[in-house]
Amino acid sequence: MPWGPNQCEKIKDFDEAVSRQIEANDIVFAVHIPLPPNEMSPWFQFMLFILQLDVAFKMHNVIQDNAEITLDVSLAYRDDMSSEWKEMAHAIETRKLKCAFHSPKTPESEGRYYDCDLLPFMEIGSVAHKFYLINIRLPVNERKKINLGIGEIKDIRLVGIHQNGGFTKVWFAMKTFLTPSILIIMIWYWRRIKMMTRAPVLLEKVIFALGISMTFINIPVEWFSIGFDWTWMLLFADIRQGIFYAMLLSFWIIFCGEHMMDQNERNRLSGYWKQVGPIAVGSFCLFIFDMCERGVQLKNPFYSIWTTDVGTELAMAFIIVAGICLCLYFLFLCFMVFQVFRNISGKQSSLPAMSKARRLHYEGLIFRFKFLMLITLACAAMTVIFFIVSQVTEGHWKWGDLTIQANSAFFTGIYGMWNLYVFALMFLYAPSHKNYGEDQSNVCFTMSVSSLVFSTLLCLGWRIPLPTR
Numbered sequence: 001m002p003w004g005p006n007q008c009e010k011i012k013d014f015d016e017a018v019s020r021q022i023e024a025n026d027i028v029f030a031v032h033i034p035l036p037p038n039e040m041s042p043w044f045q046f047m048l049f050i051l052q053l054d055v056a057f058k059m060h061n062v063i064q065d066n067a068e069i070t071l072d073v074s075l076a077y078r079d080d081m082s083s084e085w086k087e088m089a090h091a092i093e094t095r096k097l098k099c100a101f102h103s104p105k106t107p108e109s110e111g112r113y114y115d116c117d118l119l120p121f122m123e124i125g126s127v128a129h130k131f132y133l134i135n136i137r138l139p140v141n142e143r144k145k146i147n148l149g150i151g152e153i154k155d156i157r158l159v160g161i162h163q164n165g166g167f168t169k170v171w172f173a174m175k176t177f178l179t180p181s182i183l184i185i186m187i188w189y190w191r192r193i194k195m196m197t198r199a200p201v202l203l204e205k206v207i208f209a210l211g212i213s214m215t216f217i218n219i220p221v222e223w224f225s226i227g228f229d230w231t232w233m234l235l236f237a238d239i240r241q242g243i244f245y246a247m248l249l250s251f252w253i254i255f256c257g258e259h260m261m262d263q264n265e266r267n268r269l270s271g272y273w274k275q276v277g278p279i280a281v282g283s284f285c286l287f288i289f290d291m292c293e294r295g296v297q298l299k300n301p302f303y304s305i306w307t308t309d310v311g312t313e314l315a316m317a318f319i320i321v322a323g324i325c326l327c328l329y330f331l332f333l334c335f336m337v338f339q340v341f342r343n344i345s346g347k348q349s350s351l352p353a354m355s356k357a358r359r360l361h362y363e364g365l366i367f368r369f370k371f372l373m374l375i376t377l378a379c380a381a382m383t384v385i386f387f388i389v390s391q392v393t394e395g396h397w398k399w400g401d402l403t404i405q406a407n408s409a410f411f412t413g414i415y416g417m418w419n420l421y422v423f424a425l426m427f428l429y430a431p432s433h434k435n436y437g438e439d440q441s442n443v444c445f446t447m448s449v450s451s452l453v454f455s456t457l458l459c460l461g462w463r464i465p466l467p468t469r
Contacts, residue, residue, distance in 0.1 A: 001133065002030040004081070013154065024140045024147075029156045033132040042226045043165035044127040046234055049134075050159040051121040055114045055151040057101055063114060064149030067097040072137040073302055075122065077129040085133055091302045095119045096309070097150060114151060118159070120304040123297055127162065128229035134158065167408045168222075174412060175220035178419045182218055186211040189426040196431050202268060203258045206251050207425050213247040214422045216240055231301075235294040239287070244418070245387070246283040249329065250276045252380060256336035259344075259369075282325060289318045326384045333380055337373050344370070372428070379421050386414045 001007050008030060011017050017027060033047075034040060040047075055063065071093045076085035099114035122134075136156060140147045190208055193200050200208075217240045225233050253275040269276070289305075293315075296303045305311040344366060389410075 001085075002032055003036075014152070024138060027137070029136040029138075031134040031136070031158050033134065033160060039130040040127050040132065040162075041130075041165055042127055043168045044162035045125075045168055045222070045225065046162060047122075047124050047127055047132075048161040049122040050161070051095070051119040052157040052159060053097070053099075053116050053119070053153055054155040054157065055097075055099060055116060056154050057103075057105065057109055057112050057114060058152045059105070059107055059110060061152050062105070062149075063097060063099050063101075063151040067150050068094045069097055069150050070094050070139060070146050071302075072139050073122075074135045075124075075301065076133045076135075077131065078133075079130050081131070088132075089301050091300050093302045093307070095307055099151070113154075120306050121158065122301050123234075123294075123304075124301045125231040125234035125294070125297070126225055126229050128225075164408070170408070170412065172220055172222055174415065175218055175222070178416075179215065179218040179220060182211060182215050182419060182423060185423055185426050186215060189430050192430040201258075202254065204429070204431075206254050207429055210247050210251045210422055211426055213244045214419060217244045218419070232298055235290065235298070238290050238294065242283055242287060242290070245383075246279055248383065248418075249279050252333055252376060253279075253336070255376065256333065256340055256373075259340050278325075279329075282322065286318065286322065289315070323388050326387060330380055330384050334377065337377055340373060341370065368428075372424075375421070375424075379417060382414060382417060386410075 002010075008028065011020070011022065011027070014027075017024075053069070073093060074090040075088045077088050078085050097116060099116040101109075101112075101114050103109040103112055138147050138153065142148065186208065189211065193204050193208075221236075222233065224230065250272075254269075254272055257272060257275075293303075293305045305315050
């Protein structure tokens with residue numbers, strides 16, 4: 001304990017330790033979180049700590065190439081200032097030192113500091129206690145060559161990061177409000193489908209599945225994290241978001257494919273295995289990667305996949321490949337939307353042969369459908385940007401200086417956009433029971449998927465011969 005009635009014996013620097021013949025194995029760096037008189041809150045949701053070393057240059061003690069520092073670390077907590085500390089985690093971790101010295105390595109430069117990269121230190125998925133204590137020891141073992149050639153460490157600094165409590169309350173309020181909204185429209189949508197005499201078509205099933213995944217990500221289970229020490233909440237949030245990503249990307253492919261009007265039998269999921277299969281494989285790979293990071297952190301919060309060269313390269317490869325695949329996916333989606341627009345424009349030549357009422361009705365539907373397709377593209381673009389930005393924002397503390405500034409309005413805006421988009425899809429694509437014109441064929445009624453456009457596409461020439469002029 002660095003201060004208080006049971007505080008440890010302090011030394012000012014290592015020179016004092018040498019003069020008093022105190023060995024390195026007996027020196028502990030103690031960090032109290034937070035500084036008095038503050039206290040932590042469950043509204044912070046998580047804590048991420050980054051390690052920064054102050055290493056001075058000495059001619060007789062330089063940092064060797066590929067140097068590694070071994071840390072004997074422990075984490076404890078308590079909920080009032082007088083109770084005993086309870087150990088929460090203990091581990092012995094190694095971190096690679098990546099330091100640069102920008103001055104000439106001469107006796108005149110002794111005492112100047114190396115420029116060292118930040119090191120990932122610890123991450124916990126809940127802040128259930130008011131006070132935390134971190135103890136760090138740098139054990140030295142010459143026989144095993146532990147903590148040799150790491151330079152003259154003058155001090156250790158910890159950078160703590162947690163979610164803003166005010167943002168957490170806004171985030172919880174959004175989830176609490178949006179959950180019943182999406183749930184009600186989803187129940188209404190499926191009820192309208194069940195009222196039809198036909199079986200649900202593929203597009204209707206996929207929209208319903210998208211509504212389920214949106215509801216799953218909306219359910220505000222985070223409220224329980226205020227009263228319970230659920231350290232797995234970060235992993236659970238990643239899993240929920242990954243399921244929604246996979247469902248949303250698959251929906252866009254099927255949504256465009258079902259409106260291609262290319263005379264192919266598309267009303268079955270097996271017809272899209274070439275497009276949906278890679279999405280499923282990519283989502284599974286990202287899940288495995290997340291389990292290797294946050295899954296292990298459930299037992300050892302000091303673990304990080306970024307601490308080894310292989311882990312860093314693997315993690316960077318996952319992020320880069322995922323970003324490239326998403327960009328390629330977006331370009332492919334743009335191509336499919338272009339084909340849909342071109343096919344619809346070709347079918348519009350049959351509109352003059354219809355009665356005035358039907359023609360005006362279908363012209364309005366086609367205009368709204370094109371507008372919805374453009375909204376789909378905009379939503380896809382923002383989703384791709386959000387994924388890349390969130391990965392870079394989360395990872396830059398661990399692997400470099402590249403930083404993207406993203407405020408809370410961007411995250412809440414994207415989340416609101418997803419909900420509004422899913423809500424609009426289920427509202428517009430609920431089966432229509434209206435009748436426009438006595439000369440409309442029965443096929444158009446029985447196969448109608450929405451009041452928006454699907455029945456229009458059927459009547460304009462998808463699997464149905466065009467009327468002659």
